[in-house]
Amino acid sequence: MTCKPPCKHEFCWICLGPWNTHDSKACNGYKETVRRGECEVVRLRASAQEYIKRYAHYYERWAANEKSREKALADLSEIKNKKLQKLEKKHCQRGEHLSFVTEAWEQIVECRRVLKWTYVYGYYMPPEAYMKTELFEYLQGEAEVALERLHDYAENKLQKYFRDEANSEEFNKVFRMELTNLTKVTRRFFSNFLKGLEHELSEVDVTLVEEKHVQLTDAWRCQYCTALNDGDHNMCYGCLVPKRGQKRDTIREF
Secondary structure, rough: OOOOOOOOOOOOOOOOOHHHHHHOOOOOOOOOOOOOOOOOHHHHHHHHHHHHHHHHHHHHHHHHHHHHHHHHHHHHOOOOHHHHHHHHHHOOHHHHHHHHHHHHHHHHHHHHHHHHHHHHHHOOOOOHHHHHHHHHHHHHHHHHHHHHHHHHHHHHHHHHHOOOOHHHHHHHHHHHHHHHHHHHHHHHHHHHHHHHOOOOOOOOOOHHHHHHHOOOOOOEEOOOOOOOOOOOOOOOOOOOOOOOOOOHHHHHOO
């Protein structure tokens, strides 16, 4: 989140901490406080406090995603009932040609529902499965970043095309392709994430966490945002920049 000018302070909408301390990563994981050299009474009291803090951590993120899902549902309804008609007139498009906009918002609503319940899954993960917990939090964080990217693009980028000076050619070619690609990438990532949870993350080698999230060979790293992409695609899923040496007009859709 960014405050309006002149403040322009950037902060995380979930934990409210400064965004520059997040290093562009989600704050989904819980870090338990380690205590040593204390008496039994103090340790028991601290353990109870730790239990409450841990529960609050997961519940707050569950509730935040539920609230965001409800807001996305309201936005989807407004788009279907009001905004699509405005886009049809503004950019001379028939309703069926604007389905990519509603598909993006439907994907956002579904992903918010899934992400919300992953915090319940994370809360009940056994403490001894620390390696799977680390992997789960990595994948959950990546899913949250991907969803936030799609949500921000569908919500904020779309607004410019309602303005009088909006470029219809840019809307029909560039924006359509980019939003469609982000929707497909986010859908695929969440689908793979859910498959992993269904199998208790057993099919993923915890020593190759980053490589496994693309799940294909010939992976390449974006020169701009450093996101790891699979070899089947020539556009970065993270920043939509073409792979080095690939022209934008020759890129095929995800």
